[in-house]
Amino acid sequence: MADGEIRISIDKLIEIVQSGGKIRTGVDVFNKQGRLILERDVLVADVAPLLRVKKFGVELISIVSGGNGGLWDESGQPVVVKTEAAPASKPAPAPKPPLPVSEIDRRIHDIEELRRAAAEKASLAKKSLKNALNQIQETGGNFDFEPIDDTVRDLFGFISQNETAFSYLTREIFSYDQYLYNHSLNVCVIGTVVMKKFNENFNAMVNNHLNSMPTSLTAAATKAMPQAFKYFQDDELQDISAGFFMHDMGKMLVEKSILNKKGRLSKSEFEVVKTHSTINGIKILEKNHLINPYLCKISHYHHARLFEDEERCYPAEISPLDIPAYVKVCKLADIFDAMTSKRCYKEALNPVGVVADIFHKYAQKDTLLQFILHAFVRAVGIYPSGSVVSLINGQLAYVLDSEGPALIAFTDADGRPLTAKQDIMVLDKKAAERGLKIDRRKAPMDPVQAHKILPDYLKSP
Ligand SMILES: [Fe+2]
Ligand SMILES: [Fe+2]
Known part of the structure; x- marks a missing residue:
């Protein structure tokens, strides 16, 4: 371990930030596939990036205090913590239970x-x-x-x-x-x-490329990368x-x-x-x-x-x-x-x-453009949280999470408002087999527009 380095669980970090504290890792954090998921100089005062790190399956994060990193509580005082051991072998992940109601409201x-x-x-x-x-x-x-x-x-x-x-x-x-x-x-x-996605894709590409060849060739392979591809x-x-x-x-x-x-x-x-x-x-x-x-x-x-x-x-x-x-x-x-x-x-x-x-x-024109477009499509994600989509049965639904996506319908098939909050539905393959799909012919409504038509139970007080 580097000087001044402690390893701390992602749950503990989330707890610190949730109670008003801040963290800065001081080192870049990568997931197992070599994708950069938390940058060394970013001051994290919001749990969203940490939840994303957790979603990537990373359990322990290194904090290097010598490298501009650290942990601070809500009053700006350093938090003293001990390094944590990696958890024992993990059981196979159980299917995700639906979010409890309070979690949905949050x-x-x-x-x-x-x-x-x-x-x-x-x-x-x-x-x-x-x-x-x-x-x-x-x-x-x-x-x-x-x-x-x-x-x-x-x-x-x-x-x-x-x-x-x-x-x-x-x-x-x-x-x-x-x-x-x-x-x-x-x-x-x-x-x-x-550009952030471009960097992530670049890291993943270089790692895949280097991992797939003998060590003796990796330095030459890095040099041979076209100039336009850079981090x-x-x-x-x-x-x-x-x-x-x-x-x-x-x-x-x-x-x-x-x-x-x-x-x-x-x-x-x-x-x-x-x-x-x-x-x-x-x-x-x-x-x-x-x-x-x-x-x-x-x-x-x-x-x-x-x-x-x-x-x-x-x-x-x-x-x-x-x-x-x-x-x-x-x-x-x-x-x-x-x-x-x-x-x-x-x-x-x-x-x-x-x-x-x-x-x-543009995608068919050259490799760099394909690479950029891949980053572009990942960046603009079609159904951001907070937007509203139309389902093919005519219902309107609020996007709670763009992954899945997880939705809450708030009208019936004739467009009449539903007065009570419905259960979450995840539009996965199984839902598609039951005919539950997003109507791609209709434009999703962005979160700013969507907010104007949402029922009160989908708005925060
Ligand atoms: Fe211009
Ligand atoms: Fe312009």
Whole structure:
């Protein structure tokens, strides 16, 4: 064991955090398959990531106090604990019993809390972006980056602990300015989760690859990995998130009448719009001495080609092979958000269909895109907790847990409200054999919209 290392059970950690304490591992924690499940520098003050770790079957966690890690109680005092031994051999897992009622209420409460926290974070982030974009417009390009950097760091910590946070953000926008603030935030949140999944997939891929070959070859095999496949460190991820947040700042130097135009753009108007990324973004970054390559590349290339023959992309001269993975992630998040957002001149498209279309268009083109899309599909998860889905028998159901998924129906087959809380149903294979399925032709309602139609017993007091 490393110096200052203690091993402590996941249940004990959950107990500490539940009673208001905080933990930081000080080392990366991986599951048995080599997937990173808890990062060393993330301060955990919420039980959700610990419950996820528990779900992965990890029983003991190393805390290394010398590596920035530690355990603190609700008043910030270090918690003194002894290292714990691994539990004796485990009996075969029994089938999961249904959640007791109090557990269901707690889950509903957690979903509500997350929705509220996400709304609060979103409002602060949009204010900060609004200030920066207004400064850019008023000064012709100057703005104060520090508040943006602080906002992104805060968001990054929040997203790291709540990966479904993006589904709690609004997509119902009317004015152009409001659209730009929301769109920038959504691209930042969606893109950040995709990058996290990209890292997880990368770890799993490298481990599988290395485990499958003799030790003498592993160093050479790591060197031979294509450049585009790389693991991004936390500080790189934070810069990338800032790049996602500011990807469209160049639009502040584009004529509003063109950006607001409802119909198809003329050729010359399209040329003007293109300058937001090909000229203005870089100009603003240079003016503010922000030469960070992540910010620059995202701003410059987020509309570039993802594959050789893709049309209406700019700047046209750059080869898709020279576009880094994180810029490709920005473009996909941008397309997904634009298509699933409601505007004054168009309805929002069903996210299920949008994900399918994006996958269909890009997945066959090359291995890196396939890899990114795999991360993308994992990140946007179609049925987040708190959303509402339609069942094929006509009932509406609340998603309690996206795994399963576990649902609670709250209307009958004719759409009439059910006055009492129903039992949980898990839509597994057996349920499907009984004809109980989600109607995939109907768009799920995101948690923000869903909250407006839920009965009181599915809302936290
Ligand atoms: Fe753009
Ligand atoms: Fe955009």
